[in-house]
Amino acid sequence: MNILMIILVVSFHVEFTNSQHHPLDPLTPTEISQIQHIITNSYLSSLPNLTFHFVDLHEPDKTHVLQWLSSSHKQNQSFPHRQANVVIRGGGQTHEITIEMTTSSIASHHLYTGDGYPPNTFNEFLQAARLPFKSSRFNKLVLKRGLNVSEITCFPFTIGWFGESVTKRAVRLSCFYREGTTNVFSRPIEGLSILVDIESMKIQKLLDRGRRISIPGAEGTDFQTSGETPDHDPIHCEKNKKGFTIEGNNIKWKNWGFHVGFNARAGVIISTASVFDGGKNEWRRVMYRGHVSETFVPYMDPTSEWYYRTFLDVGEFGFGRSAVTLVPLMDCPRNAGYIDGYMAGGDGGPQKVSRAICIFERYDVDIAWRHTEVGIPGKVITNGETEVSLVVRMVATVGNYDYILDWEFKQSGSIKVKVGLTGVLEMKATRYTKADQIKAEIYGQLVASNRIGNNHDHFITYYLDLDIDGDDNSFVKSNLKVKKVKASPRKSYWNVVQETVKTEDEARVNIGVNASELLVVNPNKKTKLGNEVGYRLMTWQPAVSILADDDYPQIRASYSKYQVWVTAYNKSERWAAGFYADRSTGKDGLAVWGRRNRSIVNKDIVLWYTVGFHHHPCQEDFPVMATLSNGFELRPANFFERNPLLKT
Amino acid sequence: MNILMIILVVSFHVEFTNSQHHPLDPLTPTEISQIQHIITNSYLSSLPNLTFHFVDLHEPDKTHVLQWLSSSHKQNQSFPHRQANVVIRGGGQTHEITIEMTTSSIASHHLYTGDGYPPNTFNEFLQAARLPFKSSRFNKLVLKRGLNVSEITCFPFTIGWFGESVTKRAVRLSCFYREGTTNVFSRPIEGLSILVDIESMKIQKLLDRGRRISIPGAEGTDFQTSGETPDHDPIHCEKNKKGFTIEGNNIKWKNWGFHVGFNARAGVIISTASVFDGGKNEWRRVMYRGHVSETFVPYMDPTSEWYYRTFLDVGEFGFGRSAVTLVPLMDCPRNAGYIDGYMAGGDGGPQKVSRAICIFERYDVDIAWRHTEVGIPGKVITNGETEVSLVVRMVATVGNYDYILDWEFKQSGSIKVKVGLTGVLEMKATRYTKADQIKAEIYGQLVASNRIGNNHDHFITYYLDLDIDGDDNSFVKSNLKVKKVKASPRKSYWNVVQETVKTEDEARVNIGVNASELLVVNPNKKTKLGNEVGYRLMTWQPAVSILADDDYPQIRASYSKYQVWVTAYNKSERWAAGFYADRSTGKDGLAVWGRRNRSIVNKDIVLWYTVGFHHHPCQEDFPVMATLSNGFELRPANFFERNPLLKT
Incomplete structure (x- = not known):
């Protein structure tokens, strides 16, 4: 165990004895870095084209989670072991790894040999999308169509399975003409389809069905309304008090x-x-x-x-x-x-999505319950409450x-x-x-x-x-x-x-x-x-x-x-x-x-x-x-x- | 035509030349009074037990309504005739009457002789609900049960039809014990059921199945939470501007x-x-x-x-x-x-329900539309709008x-x-x-x-x-x-x-x-x-x-x-x-x-x-x-x- 690892282990321990922590807390950026470090410093680092496809908390067993949550003296209890599940591709194979966070070690490792693949990494999608622009045939076809290549975006689409024997990861690209619009998907370049082998990151097939169908125009396609700012917050609301707490x-x-x-x-x-x-x-x-x-x-x-x-x-x-x-x-x-x-990104390093989830009280105009009672002589009693709820959104x-x-x-x-x-x-x-x-x-x-x-x-x-x-x-x-x-x-x-x-x-x-x-x-x-x-x-x-x-x-x-x-x-x-x-x-x-x-x-x-x-x-x-x-x-x-x- | 009628006709004409009026406007209190006056001053007034069961605008034909609404010079157009439909009961029969508002006259009148009845009037329901308290048998039965008669409310229920030949209007009463609760329906007096003949307003049958089942207790039944006022308006909202108009x-x-x-x-x-x-x-x-x-x-x-x-x-x-x-x-x-x-009430006079309908803008936390576009190199474009809608509620x-x-x-x-x-x-x-x-x-x-x-x-x-x-x-x-x-x-x-x-x-x-x-x-x-x-x-x-x-x-x-x-x-x-x-x-x-x-x-x-x-x-x-x-x-x-x- 090198010094960095010791530091990581110590910091982890400090981090997770606080009672605001929960055994199902997602991996922190520190933990993701720790995992990246463990793997890239292990024997796995020698795998050709090592990429990280999935890095996630390995959930503790339900009984351990519930035990810890229900214990009143959490500081005296041991926090359920932090473990992580990691799926990597390397040497054209899928590896499943379990990491023991406390000891910064690989607890298990085996090859997955069944059907299907983990999702391609964002970087792989990006690389695939860029391939056509390096292809002289693509550039020629695009020129023949009279298009400005710098206005083209190609998107990778997963291709499913249709009974064939699957031997590698592949995507198909469809391309779009962005010229004059923010609405990329509104201007498909029909008749061009590019099959990409993700393993070798090469174009496998460039299908051209010709220019029979021209690209739809840009007019009226924008969703970015120019100038006018939408009325995003038509009311100014002040809460009397904060209704909820976020602790960790x-x-x-x-x-x-x-x-x-x-x-x-x-x-x-x-x-x-x-x-x-x-x-x-x-x-x-x-x-x-x-x-x-x-x-x-x-x-x-x-x-x-x-x-x-x-x-x-x-x-x-x-x-x-x-x-x-x-x-x-x-x-x-x-x-x-x-x-x-x-x-984790494709390289295993932590990636952040700021404000990925929001939590808010919804002060709705719905009525949670109400009743008007007229059966009591000389009285009309009305009571009820408006709905207030809590929303978690992504x-x-x-x-x-x-x-x-x-x-x-x-x-x-x-x-x-x-x-x-x-x-x-x-x-x-x-x-x-x-x-x-x-x-x-x-x-x-x-x-x-x-x-x-x-x-x-x-x-x-x-x-x-x-x-x-x-x-x-x-x-x-x-x-x-x-x-x-x-x-x-x-x-x-x-x-x-x-x-x-x-x-x-x-x-x-x-x-x-x-x-x-x-x-x-x-x-x-x-x-x-x-x-x-x-x-x-x-x-x-x-x-x-x-x-x-x-x-x-x-x-x-x-x-x-x-x-x-x-x-x-x-x-x-x-x-x-x-x-x-x-x-x-x-x-x-x-x-x-x-x-x-x-x-x-x-x-x-x-x-x-x-x-x-x-x-x-x-x-x-x-x-x-x-x-x-x-x-x-x-x-x-x-x-x-x-x-x-x-x-x- | 007496003087009052002339006044009513004149005021009506003034009222409905204003362009904020709509041919489908509900009858105004003035119009309801006018109708009551027309009928109670006509030959119909001699009908025994004359009661008003339904008084409503007689809708102009769709073509007239649309014509008037689409005319740009409404003041020069004749507003579609105001007519009213009136259903009365008198002499044990149902009468259908059309009133011509402009001339304050009865335009048509005939007997309805088919199956079914118009709804009982509120006053009839009320009278029926009070009948048991005048019945010595009911009072005795209640005393035998050890109940305080002043804490009893009886509600009239319509009785439907089960294949019998229907010859009169009738309701059944079920009674409830209010003692100790605002929730009248929570304490049914089971085993007592009273059939009321609405035509003669008399108890037709008092069914007593005995006291086998006692009245459920009052504890925990209240919906009127004592002391505590519910948080009716948890936020203070200020609108920037009034978003809608109500004209008439x-x-x-x-x-x-x-x-x-x-x-x-x-x-x-x-x-x-x-x-x-x-x-x-x-x-x-x-x-x-x-x-x-x-x-x-x-x-x-x-x-x-x-x-x-x-x-x-x-x-x-x-x-x-x-x-x-x-x-x-x-x-x-x-x-x-x-x-x-x-x-109109049972006597034909206007009755008001204050604030029967409300209209408001709903500033929801729903997203009306949105999109994040990542397909444009070097840019992430996000746009969208939160939902604002208009609600009409009753x-x-x-x-x-x-x-x-x-x-x-x-x-x-x-x-x-x-x-x-x-x-x-x-x-x-x-x-x-x-x-x-x-x-x-x-x-x-x-x-x-x-x-x-x-x-x-x-x-x-x-x-x-x-x-x-x-x-x-x-x-x-x-x-x-x-x-x-x-x-x-x-x-x-x-x-x-x-x-x-x-x-x-x-x-x-x-x-x-x-x-x-x-x-x-x-x-x-x-x-x-x-x-x-x-x-x-x-x-x-x-x-x-x-x-x-x-x-x-x-x-x-x-x-x-x-x-x-x-x-x-x-x-x-x-x-x-x-x-x-x-x-x-x-x-x-x-x-x-x-x-x-x-x-x-x-x-x-x-x-x-x-x-x-x-x-x-x-x-x-x-x-x-x-x-x-x-x-x-x-x-x-x-x-x-x-x-x-x-x-x-």
Whole structure:
């Protein structure tokens, strides 16, 4: 152990004995540097083309985390071991490494030989995007089109898998003409497509389908409104008092306490969320961990330049890596607090996203509860409260699309999760300028002159490790069944038939107009009245993938056929399309785990919910989309003895 | 014509030549007095027990309304005739009268002899509720139970129809013990039920099932939190400028202009809503009229004291009549403007609901649109805007339940409609204090000691006369169909198959996970690109009635089996369960009109959408419910040439 290591170890120890620290705290920049140092000073440094693809906290076991959090004398307790998971590529292979932070040592190392790859590094994407400009053929083709090469941007797109035997990492580039616009995606150069071998970082194929389709014009494409500053903060609001505290990554607000983490893949991660129950005078567990697990975005165009656009945004790019620096007063209100995000770059060194997450109180104009009572003679009693909630927000901009991710905590005990889609459509250049010219299928909608907004889906899958009042929970379907009656003037009514779901196979659900409530309950805990304590999943507009089951993108994201899955908890099962999502073949992931058909009765279980959008674009989506939202709510159902909004 | 009439006519003429007036303005208090005067001074005054059940503007024809609104020299135009519809009861019969306001005369009068009745007057409900206290039997029964009669409130409940031949109006009373609580509904006196003949205003039957079940205690039932004032306005907000204008009942705000009406039945009514299209530099029509048409609330308990609770809240009580005086800073924010509501009482005289409607700008923390562009070398461009919208709100408290009705207008061109349910559950007393004591069916959930929250539904049906860019519209289903492909590495994709719905029969839709977009388009208007201009219906959580088709409440509200109906426009077809909803038999209403199967292609059409809730209560709904929301959005789809949020 060299001197630097000793320093790092000591500083780490100092850093993590403070009680504001949490065993699930993301890796600090110091720790990321420490990991970089450990690896680049080890035998691994001799690997050709050593690049860091993923560096993240290796979560301590749940029992250790909970033990430490519940201990009242934290300074006398040993903080759960800090370990890190590292995925590197070197010598054309994928290496999985576990680092022991305390001893600054490599605890384990093995080769990953299964299907799929870790996400390409940002630097690899960047290098790939620059390759065409070094190609004389590309430069010639561009000149032939009369284009100014300095106004061209090429974007790398992941290419999925279509049954072929995959032997290397590759991306395809599509290029855009920036001249006269800030809206790069609005001017696609159709007919040029460049396949890049990421391993050798060389152009493998330059496909030129000619200049049959010219580049759509720049007029009316800007989203940067010149001169006029939007009215970002139309009201001046002063808070009476700061309603929440951020200590390290620990958030406390009214009756909620939780931890906000961040990594390159998921982006924002909510952990150990507990709600204070005033009636019991105790903190009660609700969710151990919640985050976006995967995002599947298949485009609906089978033609040669589009068929492969079947993105797994989280696994192939990373929501954390796509996190933007939030703009105060535009992305988050005046009263927001911010948390920076850190991750490792391709060289292993720490990279910072300033203001990656914001946290703010939402003073809504919704009414949390109210009642007017006229039944008391001579009196009209009205009472109620306006809604105040706490929002944790992150925005991931994956190329053209901006995903706004909100976690909203309510004093009623609800957690509301919302995804907003905005940004720019992925568009295809076309010769059409009017709908009546279209005779053949265009796989989308003419959204602007010479531009088709291609049809596509978004399936944002949430990992929700609910631990309602403890680890062991059950998944319950409360089915509404119509009963016929004879001995009543009524002929029918519905009642609720509760079904505790036994196994993972039975837990796959599609929500439609089926009259059914879905609950996660703790069968070991009851209210004073004897009802099982639980939380209910309430969804908004439902949508699932309708692609053919044997279509390759669907095989890779087969979980997207169901909105709801429930699996037995396994610390390693977190990424719905598998960890190695780039060029994956569907051999890992939620559908594989779920079909193991484990028992899920009175077990530590994980709820997976997919928020879906079918997007058939319209002209209003151009040049930039008005936000389209969808989401769900986790709402207490017999968790509290009574409405917690009312003070006792 | 006597002198008073001349004065009224003159004042009316003065009142309505001002351009701030709108042909759909609700009746003013002066006009209501005028109507009362006309009728009570006519031959109708000799009718025994003359009572006023409904007094409302008789809408001018759409063409006249639109003509007047579009005329630039309103002072030279004749304002559309003011007429009123009046429904009175007298001599045990229902009379329908049209009043010509200009001449202060009765224009038409005939008897209504069909099924059902107009809603009982507030005074009739009140008289009925007082009857038990004059009954010596009731007083004895109450004494026997050891109750203090001065602490009892009896509420009248409408009784529906169960196949019997209906010959008179009747209600059933349930009584509650107020002692020690503000939450009257929390202490039901189970086993007492009083049938009242409204025509003779006499107790017809006093059912006593004995004292087997005692009254639930008062402890923990209050919603009026003593001492502590809720934090109604946690922030102090100052607006830079007033963002909207209220002139009479005309609202102007940013790119929206519309009219806000009010009547006893629907409550708030949005009319002639137009959006300003900056690209075309013109106002464009979106919705001619929108309001709640009916609300069906069947309880799921076939026992003798509950089976009949199958309410049609709008037709039997009236959302306008149930409108509460909104409480500033609790129901509406600091920057709200208010509109009072007026209607006729049972004696025909004007009654005022102060602050029945509020209108305010919502400065949300949602992001209206944003994008971060990293594709321009050396630059990161981020732009966007926070959401500001305009909300029109009313709260209808129908006994125990409070319905929060929001119409939200967005600068993107969207209209978002939301219903919030809060207030107090309808509860049944029970001897159970613990869930494990329950062996038989209880038709609900034990929500507090000795109290069952009975299962029920809420179906709030909206009348939406969309006139997208003109009267003649079509209803289009954009169905997403999976296509199989061979000449591509892909095996499938979906495309959009548009189906213009031909007739009313084909327009009934249940939305589930079916991948389909529902649109109202104007087939006569196209964007410059050639797309049909339209608005899309986007729904939240779907729910429809699952009662048996032959069950009587379902026969009365048979439209509730489908979320979506589209009908040909007919001015008289506005109330989904028929106008005479009290004790109705299903012979009138949306299902009857819709089954006429008229053509709806390129016609003036009306869209009906039902927002549904299946409510299986939980303990958190006690003693007062946290608001439960559901709704829908009308979102422009190729209505504008481009996103109207971006300035051109």
